[in-house]
Amino acid sequence: MARGAGGGEAIMTTQESASRELHAHAAPQGFIRKYVFSLDHKVIGLQYYFLALVAVFTGMFLSLLMRIHLIWPTAVLPLVGEIKPEAYLSLLTMHGTIMVFFVLTTAPQGGFGNYFLPIQIGAPDMAFPVLNMLSFWTTFVGFVVLLAAFFVTGGAPLHGWTGYAPLSALQSSGPGEGAGADLWIISIAIFCIGALMGSLNFITTTLDMRAKGMSMMRMPLTCWAWFITAILGLLAFGVLLSGGILLLMDRNLGSSFFVPLVTINGQLTGHKGGSPLLWQHLFWFFGHPEVYIAILPAMGLASQLLSVFSRKPIFGYKAMVYAMLSIGFLGFMVWGHHMFMSGMSPYSAFAFSLLTMAIGVPSAIKTFNWLGTIMHGRLRFPTPMLFALGFVSLFVTGGISGPFLAQPVLDIFLHETYFVIAHFHLIMGVASIFGIFAATYYWFPKMFGRMMSETLGRWHFWLTFVGAYAVFMPMHYYGMAGGLRRYSQSTEVAYILNLLPLQKFMTFAAFVTISSQFIFLFNLSWSLKYGEKASDNPWEATTLEWTTVTPPPHVNFGGHTPVLHNGPYEYNVPGARRDYVMQTDPEVVKAH
């Protein structure tokens, strides 16, 4: 694989490097090498994307079962039967795990990052194509192992996606804590390995494979986001992997990393001396950066789309880059805010709280710059733009509850209530998924050569946007009244029972929101075959993927390497012949 010698500033001549690249991996012929064990980053990107699509519909189905159980606890459902309280806990565990790992980490980074990072920086492929293939198939195996937990004796684990020990460390602590819990940990460990391989690939590719003229500060913000996300992944998944291995040892080899002397139902377990808080530290050292792993790609994408469809340069490019870097950096120093009530030293809560509040600053800068980008623009509203605007709105709403939860004194009341559920679903879940939707509508024409239906796209947007608010806004109220998460039924605690009407409203809203996702699924499959044919650059955007033929061929640029002259967001440049200047156009804009 060809590499630019000087840290990405390619010194080799274009022809020389291109010939080496082609030599490195020629276009595959057979079906298996072309579509299954492909080395092409575009095929791998799509594999990740479709894996995430299967995962997101699975996770969504589980959430629907949970919402039905919450308001009709004894309902007998077709195929599923009656959902027992412990089955409800299995559902929430699997819902969280599937969504966080196999959707929010998989689609934005593994899917779109894989497909578009190399193209946007002018590279023929990822730096390590074989590693890329391995990382996808590792992730795939992880998903299969996770689903297998449903089918073993005892079923899926009930310890929640955070898997707090000793609940997760003892086979006797509840149904699902036998083989199901082992499979859950093994699945996560496999996922971590895949994610580590992916991270290495993304970092190397960004640093070493940029085309001539693509300096770091000329990269689209999407590439910056994928790059920073990869660094976070490299530092975070290793810690979760080791935590998972220790937990597996506690469960099966009699070690006591996370288990002190405990009894279950009066029976001694044989463990002693371990620390339940150690698991929480390891888990959240991964868990908090994971939030940014999920949201950063969506931030990069929103910046990209707001600029494209406002026909205006991004407001504060450098500020955006520095904001993402500081979010990534600070993201590693705030994990303790998940543990204010855990028995951790109250003095450390001070520092964790201050640093967490500090993360609000770069987040506010980003919002400010998004508003600055659309101001004085000329806004077009195709579906990807609607989802980008929706992302900003959801990001603000989800972000605004952050400063409540970041203060330990308010966390005394709010910790473990639905207020937390509202917060992280809006910002990490729905906002990130809006990023995935926006990316799908935006890049579909490039990936498949056809446009998606605008009419269906709009229906999908409005129903999902209003629906998501209807599901998650009331969770704030429910939490402020003290309503607790992970309660399968509200019947036992009087003040929680009083809140049942809110639960009903949220379940009905979830029905509508979830149903409208089938509009998206239909649009996606219908447009693959019947969508209007797309031109090479249907959105009149400036970045490199819109210079290739559609869909991009093997090694992307047909054997030549593009040379760049402009930044990524040159719209309505005074004196230019049209309202956008491609990055490859002869230089018309002095570096800013």
Add this chain to the structure above:
Amino acid sequence: MGLVFLIVIWLITLLSTALFIAKTWWLPLGASAAAPGIDHHFATTFVFMGIVFVAAQLSLGYLAWKYRDRGSSSQKVVYSHGNTKLEIIWTALTTILFVGLNLMSSSIWASERFHAAQANAVRVEVTGMQFAWYFRYPGPDGKFGATRPELEDASAGGEGALGLDTKDPSSKDDVVVNTMVVPVNREIEVILRSHDVIHSFFLPDMRFKQDAVPGLAIHMHFTPTRTGDFEIACAELCGMGHYKMHGIVRVVSQEEFDKWLAAREAEKQ
């Protein structure tokens, strides 16, 4: 489309803000000495963040409508890469807001968690286990007797469930009950323990929450200021019966408390 976006986003914003302000669903009426300070700071945070929320959403809707493509060539786009001065001002303002809120809340946190309970506080040991809470009072000797894991018998309830060692002289007068009874306007020292997994002792009305972690004895304190029965809910996922791991803390006058405790101690003789 810009207009539709403006209307939808303004409606969502104003409706949800109205529901917040109406306080149809809000924190329950406080019943402890800590509640007024915490609630006040909640309200302060709420006002500041509410302003940011409404301002950001309304601007987003307004800007999307105002700068929509009108299809006329006279509509000029301002070619600009940003404004460093505005960025700096904005950064400074948000830093002041977030750090300010943090500093304001720190003193309340310190007063709740940095100091041990007063010497004359009423001491209650709270033990969580799948899926019940037990409350132990040390009795006239002021000492909690020893407990041993191998003596635990969950089905026995009470002292048996705690594994109280009856051979230890200081355990003779320990009182173990299922409902927590405490006097009003006295500081209560809670010693939190768990036998099996992590539970969390949550008293919403008292603005009190603390995880009970196996292997640790966590000392906390709160001062109830109203009499009555208040609910206890477990606030950390602890297994299949998590949702029904609840209890009651009964706050009574000092005389009633003394009478109640004396009666329990007499039963032990």
